Amino acid sequence: MASDGFVRVEAAWFTPSRLLLLFCLMSLLIYLDRGTMSSAAVSGNPGGDAPGSPPPSGLQGEFGISYYQYGWLQAAFMIGLLCGSPVFSALAKRANPFRLIAVGLGTWTVATMACATSPNFSSLFLARTFVGVGEASFCALAAPFIDDFAPRGKKATWLACFYLCIPLGVALGFMYGGVVGGAPRMGWRWAFALESAAMLPVVMFCVSSAPIPMRGVSASSSSSYVSSDDAGLGTMTAGGEGSCESDAESDDDVGGGDGYGSDRRPRERSRRRRRRLGISSKTAAREFLRDAAELTRHPIYVATVAGYVAYTAVIGVYAVWGPKAAYAVFSTDLNTPSRADLVLGLVTVVAGAGGTAIGGVAVDRLGNSVGNALAVCAVSGAAGFILLETAFASTSFPAFLAFFLLGETAAFVTQAPINAVVLWSVPPGARPLACSMTTVAIHALGDVPTPPLFGATLQALAGGGALRPEHWRVALCAFTAGLLVSAGVLARTAMRAGRG
Template sequence: MAKDISHLQLSQLTPKKVLVVFCMINMITYMDQGMIASSIVNKAIRDDLKMTKFENGVLSTAFSVGILLGSPLFASMANSVNTFRLIGIGLSTWCFSVAGCGLSYSFVSITLCRVLVGTGEASFMSLAAPFINENAPSAQKTLWLGIFYFCIPAGVALGHVYGGIVGKLLGWRSAFFGVSIAMVPFALLGFLMNPTHLKDFAPISRRKLTSIGTYILEVKDDVAMDVSKVAMNDISIHKRFLGDVKVLFLEKAYVVNILGYILYNFVIGAYSYWAPKVGYNVYKMNDSDVVFGGITVVCGMVGTVAGGYVLDLMSSTISNAFKLLSTAAFLGAIFFFSAFCSENVYCFLVLFSIGELLVFSMQGPVNLISLHCVKPSLRPMSLAMSIVAIQISGFVPSSQVIEILKDYTKNWRITALILTSVLFLAASTWFLGIYVHKTDKFMEDPDEIIDKCIKTPLIEEKAEKVETACEP
């Protein structure tokens, strides 16, 4: 009885409230990444654990290894285990692993913990965006996605500040413990929320309908949590995984979008690491970390929301998303190029800020394409493989490549200009996407019974749930 009451109380959340919860989770996860990259925390870890430069580089990429392992795993399990339970399992793993980082006394132990941090976060990264996309108002889908993805730059910037303050006052270990504790309520929420599936994942016999709006997919808690049954069917899961990946990469719009996104993240990943160093070495900015952190927060907030709002005004179609992506990437590259050519520091900051606004405006549209160019059951896998692709080919190698290029050119400005030219390639790739044959599959559902059902809010606030079966 108590269990049913907790489910009832916690399930009284509207889609807007769920968006707020997901944004807070996203912010905290990226605070962790910003914190460990902050100069005070990073230096303290290196000194305390006596790590070499090479080991420090390995530590920065260990998180990505966890993402690569976890994203396809959780996306595949979405076919058998309900969404909130998977998020709860992943965030619980995240909490224990982040706390484990604070308890680590060797390079090996902290690296293993960072891998597990990435694995745990993969559940949320793969499943949250499809959930938001399904329940956002039809005229505001890209805006909602933009708000969600704004939390990435905001979280990283907040993590830099948090790491600097807490790391200096209480030490780097306390910084990890604080972030871990902040996530605990959200991990528990994943287990307490009423069991819910993403669209097209629950068996028809277990779909329960409510009064008016979108629909909710429910399963009994014992079935939802029976992960052991999923494990017993490893062979079929493996086959389905390979089949899903094959279908994804036969979708031309998806491939073009991911190629552009890889190039985009190659540039953004390098900027996030090297831009403050360029500001210090080229423009003699002593407080470059603070300046670029502030630019990232403001431009990230305005750009992501504005990009989603503009695409919603244009009509959120795949073709319009490609048009917006190619235009924003091209203009952003021009402003970045002009910024690094400028000799005046104030002119540089203005031009660079405009470029940041433009590139952050792409977060909503690029993920909308990944969600809408595939059928509903493939959306978690679509985002999972997107994450894998940009980690392997974008974020991870960018800082190392730029390091090698800088050593070769021995000139920060030339290195920055060469890096910026990659953004022109991203714009060209997305421009080709406009002419690729594509079909918006957002409403596609192989089970025709769903189209005949009355649709209600995914998570009701006041309306009483009415369990009915649809007429054949």
């Protein structure tokens, strides 16, 4: 089956739209877990001896986990994700990327079940680390597949559909965790166990079905596909019988017509396979460092990641502190912290869905080019900065809500275009590594350090006294400036790349 005149896939189940639906389902389940872990019913609270303290509940109550230790559970997941992403992208050069996604999600499935059966904090910490490792394969390899098989003129829209699953999955996780984690006969362990069970059929399908080729990578442990460069053709074929061989390999195997080619071909293939799979860890490390260094020679990619880091730093602050900030500033309007969670969650879902879709459609309408995608990112980032600064300066809750919704929508417009630039600004074979190194950069330099920095800023503004609403406003306005920094970097990069 051909897709867009470039890739031919010999898998009975395959169509480009089915592949997109499969990846969207995977993404929803993955981000459902992130929302589940953060939901109040699953995380719970450690309780306390102070008068008026709520009774212990959730995993914090069962294991006696402090808020500090709970923060380390979130860090454990991120450690696994950041360590696993480069590993899976490097393995994509030697094994079928579709199979690697299956391996990663299999790890994720086992790890989430381990979360459900953890007897103590240490085992839960280890399980959350491997949840991150398993997710890393998907983060590194899914987007290049979508870029390969999306129809011409709709690539950004397809990427938008894929990235739309992030806010939807997290929001569903909040609700799912609240329902299952808060159910009298279930609880937080069931929340993890059921999501693990939901992913298992997806993993089994990926393992049992014919693998899908990826443009630009040329290795597979089963020789089930080869790249178009190796084949000397404009297609790649999945499946043993339909595999293409390069002209050079055919000449070598046949032996220049000496009559012994058919006998030598299996031996040559066997030697090539052993060379691919028998590579030493030291050599693999050298190759990874060389490939990572090669990415830095693509200035558009480097500048885009820099802008993405600044953008993610702001989004990370909103994700961690948003509901707390809204309740601190507008407590009389929101009444309870739970209502603040609900209101801000709904706003984020609407903004995430609308903004992500707008970004993808806008790039497709303007034309699928790096310059157009960066221009959309720059304009939306600047608009988001203005609207969000206005929201935090508003003293009326309805005005705050309206400007915050518009500002978040504008900010989320960036999601699909900026990830498209990551894919389009490097050679096809470098896309898995580009995606994984982008993941490492935006988390390690973006949304991991900024939430604690925001907390330290609040304490400094309070000066040892009680926090007041104006302290929250000043801190939010200061950190939102990261969107303006991101917009400036991406605008300059867009001018360098050129429009259209």
